[in-house]
Amino acid sequence: MQVRADLSQRVVLRPQDMDWVDSPQPGVQRVLLDRIGGEVARATSLVRYAPGAFFPVHHHGGGEEILVLDGVFQEGDAAWAAGLYLRNPPGSSHQPRSDAGTRLFVKLGQMPQDDGVTVRVDTRAGVGWRPGEGGLVRPLHRTAHEQVDLLRLPAGRAVLADPTGGSEWLVLVGRLRLAGELLPCESWLRLPPGDAPALQAGPEGVTLYRKTGHLARPLGLEPAC
Incomplete structure (x- = not known):
């Protein structure tokens, strides 16, 4: 398949x-x-x-x-x-x-x-979140092959996709703006290496699952x- x-x-x-x-x-x-x-x-x-x-x-x-x-x-x-x-x-x-x-x-x-x-x-325990990228980041796993985290951004905050190893995103809370479109909760994005479009938190803010590096x-x- x-x-x-x-x-x-x-x-x-x-x-x-x-x-x-x-x-x-x-x-x-x-x-x-x-x-x-x-x-x-x-x-x-x-x-x-x-x-x-x-x-x-x-x-x-x-x-x-x-x-x-x-x-x-x-x-x-x-x-x-x-x-x-x-x-x-x-x-x-x-x-x-x-x-x-x-x-x-x-x-x-x-x-x-x-x-x-x-x-x-437990990502909802309130521990392990740290300031970063204009919001809060919760690292989940790091290796030479990939980096996985949750990212919580306030309304309108831009976020950069990884242009080197590709990136993958799942919208968990709120909406994510891509090329003028607001993607709703549980939208999924796969961006291959070299593809780094402008991404931005929607008007209510956004929480994202993000994985980078693994598509290389x-x-x-x-x-x-």
């Missing part, structure tokens, strides 16, 4: 552009933002679990990155509420579920094998969930 598989191309998707499709597992649906491969894939998705939905135990050869958007996501005895950022490194395995239902932003098969760090960050050398294939 190839979905927006040319990583050298800019992609801008608004919620109205997104189609939820059934996964092979009952009660789990996905929006395929980009994908290279079938059920073994390099994949970026929005994932929705109905109450009681689960995936069987499975292995992540290329790692998994998750941001919980709402509801509660569970792994074994651990329960992760909205705002939790998780990284399960290459070689990890788990049995994900949601008793009450949840929605997630998920990236699969995109970690180098030497990135062996397990990460659990895209990685791997991963069992998709």
Whole structure:
């Protein structure tokens, strides 16, 4: 399966552009933002679990990155509420579920094998945010391959995209202005290396997930969930 598989191309998707499709597992649906491969894939998705939905135990050869958007996501005895950022490194395995239902932003098969760090960050805890870029920045993960953070900007504040290694953005709160258009909450952008348009917080401010550097050398294939 190839979905927006040319990583050298800019992609801008608004919620109205997104189609939820059934996964092979009952009660789990996905929006395929980009994908290279079938059920073994390099994949970026929005994932929705109905109450009681689960995936069987499975292995992540290329790692998994998750941001919980709402509801509660569970792994074994651990329960992760909205705002939790998780990284399960290459070689990890788990049995994900949601008793009450949840929605997630998920990236699969995109970690180098030497990135062996397990990460659990509560981004809503109020700690770890620091001033930067005219607003507040919450670093989530840093390697030579990629940098991941949340960025909270006041109304009208400009933000620079990374022209070197490419960048990826998910609007979490508020709206983001691109080329005169206000992109609503949960819009997703993929900007390839060399593409650095002017981005600006909307009139109510904006909170963004941002990943940079990773499109310079895209990685791997991963069992998709």
